[in-house]
Every structure is written in C-alpha cells, then in structure tokens.
Amino acid sequence: MASYDYLIVGAGLFGGVFAQQAVQNGKTCLVVERRAKIGGNVACDVVEGIDVHTYGAHIFHTHHDRVWDYVNRFVTFNHYINSPVANYRGELYNMPFNMNTFHAMWGVNTPKEAKEKIEAQCAAITGEPRNLEEQAIRLVGKDIYTKLVKGYTEKQWGRDCKDLPAFIIRRLPVRYTFDNNYFNDPHQGIPVEGYNALFEKLFEGCDIILETDFLQDRERWTSQVERVVYTGTIDSYFDYCYGALEYRSLRFETEVLDTDNFQGVAVVNYTDRETPYTRIIEHKHFAFGTQPKTVISREYPSEWKLGMEPYYPVNDERNQKLYQKYKELAEKENNVLFGGRLAEYRYYDMDAVVFSALTAAKKEFGMVK
Ligand code: FDA
Structure with a gap:
C-alpha cells in the first residue's frame, strides 16, 4: 500500500472539508468509508431524476459568511427557504x-x-x-x-x-410576523447540482476506499499514514471500554408516487400522537422539481440499539459523563484527530461541521486555503 500523509476515516462532511484543505496544502489523503458512497448523512440517492435525501431532509443554512463563501466555492445554492x-x-x-x-x-x-x-x-x-x-x-x-x-x-x-x-426545550421559536421561514440565518439553500456534487469536489485528489470499516483492520490502515482523522463513533474507536453511548434512531419509508405533487411543500410534520411517523418529506420541492412523478419519505423515530444507524445523541447526564471519559482517552491518542458529529457525540448542523473542520485544518496547516 502506498503511504499517505492522512488517513481520513469517514467520507462525511467533516472528513470532506478536512480532506479538501489537506489536498490544498499539498498533503496526500486516503479515505476509508464504511458505506457504499461518499457524503455521510448528507448523501442523496437519485430516484426518478429527484435527489432523495437518504438520511433525512438536509437544508443548508448559516449565519457564518465564511462558511457560506467556502461551500459556494464548490456548488451553487438555490433559493429554497424552509417553510414546513x-x-x-x-x-x-x-x-x-x-x-x-x-x-x-x-x-x-x-x-x-x-x-x-x-x-x-x-x-x-x-x-x-x-x-x-x-x-x-x-x-x-x-x-x-x-x-x-x-x-x-x-x-x-x-x-x-x-x-x-x-x-x-429551552425555547420554542415564536414570531409575531407573517413569516414562515423556519430559519433566522441570512444564508440558506440546497445545492443546485445536489449534495453529492459537493462531496465529489471536496474529496477531489483523494484515494477513496468504500465499503470498508476502518475498525475491522485498523493496523493495516494506520501503518502507512502519518496522521488519522477519525469521524466515526468515539466509543467504537475505544472498543466500548466504558460502555456504549446512546442515540435515538430513525427509519425512513420511501415511496415513488405517480403524481407530480403530493403535498405541495417539502416538509409536513404530523403533530398528533396517533400517526406513527413524525414527518413526510417530498424531496422534489427542495429543488423546485418539475418531474412527472414524486418521491416521498415517511420518517419514523425509533429506539436505537448497537448496530443501528445512530442519529441523535441522547443529551442526558449519563451519556454526557460517558462521553467525557471517552474524550479524555481521545486526548491521549497521539496522531489522531477526532471530529464531526459521531466522534464528538453532539448534534451538529452542517454549517457548524464545516466551521469545525475548517478550524481543525487551520490548526493543522496554519491557514485555510
Ligand atoms: P457523518 O455521519 O455525515 O459522516 C461520518 C461518516 O463516517 C459516515 O459516512 C460513516 O459511514 C463513516 N464512518 C463511521 N464509522 C466508520 C468506520 N469505522 N469506518 C469507516 N467509515 C466510518 N444539518 C443541517 O445543517 N441542516 C439540516 O437540515 C439537517 N438535517 C438533519 C436531519 C437529520 C435526520 C439528522 C440526524 C441530521 C441533520 N443535520 C442537518 C445534521 C447533518 O447530518 C450533520 O451536520 C452532518 O451529517 C455531520 O457530518 P459528519 O461528517 O460529522 O458525520
């Protein structure tokens, strides 16, 4: 195996932004990703010509001009405004x-x-x-x-x-104006070319190995690299030595419908207790799609067990204490940088992940390019 400056574990947003900065700074990167595609939870599948947000609706919004300028270097954003x-x-x-x-x-x-x-x-x-x-x-x-x-x-x-x-619930957004825009941020939108195009650009110049779990053979992957950027779950990195951190999970039921417009808006929340799902996402509306068919996903919250997709960290005392113990171990790990939502066990919006990865890259390389 060739040698690389960086091994990036996980081809999500944190890994992508860090890899892009590493390559810009003349470094070589090997990316190992467990799934069959890049993009992490932001990745889309194309169905009936419609970008389907496979792991839940993703709307980019930010108040950081620097983050907005950065992502706009790679893709153009449309003017989607989230109005559920x-x-x-x-x-x-x-x-x-x-x-x-x-x-x-x-x-x-x-x-x-x-x-x-x-x-x-x-x-x-x-x-x-x-x-x-x-x-x-x-x-x-x-x-x-x-x-x-x-x-x-x-x-x-x-x-x-x-x-x-x-x-x-510390606060619930209440607005005394006739304004249905869900977010207060000055920048908002969805990439016109789709999120997958963003990831193709971010990982340009990297070698990528898909469908490979780093933890299954970590010696093999680390033996030829100078440094590791790890974006998987922090407890799995340490073999769950203190026990598993807990999450809430989600299940999506996705369906193609033979109509061009099912609900007239991208996101409808079902707020009664009896309907078993919390939301229906109609993906084409994120991109003002005019395709003859439509694709919808029903979103069902579910209990999480080890081995299931971890979505939302459980923000309680037990899990925060457990995370602090893993964090202490991580701080002692030489040559490994832990970043992103799973390694830091926190809910991170996309702009915050971009900001965090750019900050890590600046520390590593001295500047953002
Ligand atoms: P992410 O999970 O995306 O990437 C980590 C990657 O590492 C994955 O591809 C995983 O397969 C891989 N990996 C893990 N362990 C591995 C191993 N051992 N070996 C190899 N690969 C491994 N934000 C926002 O701004 N607007 C929004 O609308 C939404 N919507 C939203 C909906 C839902 C349901 C959720 C749960 C989250 C959002 N988000 C969001 C947040 C957004 O999903 C989040 O900011 C990014 O996905 C975080 O990117 P990361 O790179 O940190 O993790």
Whole structure:
C-alpha cells in the first residue's frame, strides 16, 4: 500500500472539508468509508431524476459568511427557504409558530391579540417547570403545546412529555410576523447540482476506499499514514471500554408516487400522537422539481440499539459523563484527530461541521486555503 500523509476515516462532511484543505496544502489523503458512497448523512440517492435525501431532509443554512463563501466555492445554492407545515388531525398550521399559525389556530389578526392569547395560556404554569410539558406550556401556551408540540415530541423521544426533562426545550421559536421561514440565518439553500456534487469536489485528489470499516483492520490502515482523522463513533474507536453511548434512531419509508405533487411543500410534520411517523418529506420541492412523478419519505423515530444507524445523541447526564471519559482517552491518542458529529457525540448542523473542520485544518496547516 502506498503511504499517505492522512488517513481520513469517514467520507462525511467533516472528513470532506478536512480532506479538501489537506489536498490544498499539498498533503496526500486516503479515505476509508464504511458505506457504499461518499457524503455521510448528507448523501442523496437519485430516484426518478429527484435527489432523495437518504438520511433525512438536509437544508443548508448559516449565519457564518465564511462558511457560506467556502461551500459556494464548490456548488451553487438555490433559493429554497424552509417553510414546513404542521398537520394536526387534518388541520394545517404554518411553522415556525408565527402570525399565520395564530390566525389559523385562534382567528386573531394582530400581534397584540396573539400575544394576549399566549400570555393568558402561559399563566397557567407558575413556579419552576417540572417537566417538558410544563416548560412548553409556559413558552407557548396550552393550545399550541397540545396541537403542535406534544404528540410530535412524544413520538420523537418515545416518552410522555410529563416524563421528559424540561431542559430539552429551552425555547420554542415564536414570531409575531407573517413569516414562515423556519430559519433566522441570512444564508440558506440546497445545492443546485445536489449534495453529492459537493462531496465529489471536496474529496477531489483523494484515494477513496468504500465499503470498508476502518475498525475491522485498523493496523493495516494506520501503518502507512502519518496522521488519522477519525469521524466515526468515539466509543467504537475505544472498543466500548466504558460502555456504549446512546442515540435515538430513525427509519425512513420511501415511496415513488405517480403524481407530480403530493403535498405541495417539502416538509409536513404530523403533530398528533396517533400517526406513527413524525414527518413526510417530498424531496422534489427542495429543488423546485418539475418531474412527472414524486418521491416521498415517511420518517419514523425509533429506539436505537448497537448496530443501528445512530442519529441523535441522547443529551442526558449519563451519556454526557460517558462521553467525557471517552474524550479524555481521545486526548491521549497521539496522531489522531477526532471530529464531526459521531466522534464528538453532539448534534451538529452542517454549517457548524464545516466551521469545525475548517478550524481543525487551520490548526493543522496554519491557514485555510
Ligand atoms: P457523518 O455521519 O455525515 O459522516 C461520518 C461518516 O463516517 C459516515 O459516512 C460513516 O459511514 C463513516 N464512518 C463511521 N464509522 C466508520 C468506520 N469505522 N469506518 C469507516 N467509515 C466510518 N444539518 C443541517 O445543517 N441542516 C439540516 O437540515 C439537517 N438535517 C438533519 C436531519 C437529520 C435526520 C439528522 C440526524 C441530521 C441533520 N443535520 C442537518 C445534521 C447533518 O447530518 C450533520 O451536520 C452532518 O451529517 C455531520 O457530518 P459528519 O461528517 O460529522 O458525520
């Protein structure tokens, strides 16, 4: 095997940005990826000419000009604005909670009327909220909690809101304008050429080996490299010596439909408790697609067991303590840089991952190119 300056474990966004910077700085990179394609959880499959977000809807949004300029060097972004709709037992509401939502819910027409309504309902909770239900009612009042928060949250976490800690919801976005744009960031969009094109550019100049788990033969891969960038799960790197970190998982049911427009918007949240899925994604709307057919994915939250796809880290005391122990081990590991959502056991938006990988590269190479 040839020798390389860097072994990059995982062809996701962190690995891609770091690899691009390494190559720009004259370094050689070998990339080892467990899956059959590059892109990590941002990767898409093309079905009926439509980019299908295989691992869940991915909308790029950021307030970092530097990150936005960086990604725009590789792909052009369209002007998609995320404006999800909530479906509660057939009643439709705009998200995030805004004047359109309040008008549909209560028939109010002005911010003053909406504020009075919410304030009257929040007053029901006095003292420190004891659980997520009380916290949510305090933030948005009883009606919005009951119709738009409760069922969705319970499906997501697999538990009753009364049994979930209040800190999970620190704030709920409430806007007293008629603005359905879900994000507050100044930059937002989806690559016109698709996310896969972004990854092809990021990994340009690297040797890539797919369908290969680094941990199955780590000596083989590390023997010929100077340094390792590891973006897999941190506990698996250390053979789960302190036990496994926990996640929530997701299952997607994807279907091609013989209609050109199924729901009229990319994201519909099903906020009642009875519908077993939390969302339906209609992928073509991310790209203003005009194909004759459409592809939808139903998203089902699920319990996670070792061996399943890890999606959301469980942000509780047990797991945070466990992660700190693995982090201490990682800090003692010579010549290995741990980065990305799995190695750092945290929920990371894409822009934050790009920022973090650029920061790591700057530390490594002295500058961002
Ligand atoms: P990522 O998981 O993408 O990549 C790691 C790679 O390493 C994977 O390809 C994996 O197969 C590989 N790997 C792991 N172990 C290995 C091993 N032992 N050997 C070889 N390869 C190995 N963000 C956002 O900004 N907007 C959005 O709309 C969304 N939407 C969204 C939806 C859902 C459902 C989730 C869970 C997350 C989002 N995100 C998001 C966040 C986004 O997915 C996240 O920021 C990036 O995927 C993180 O990239 P990483 O490179 O860190 O991990």
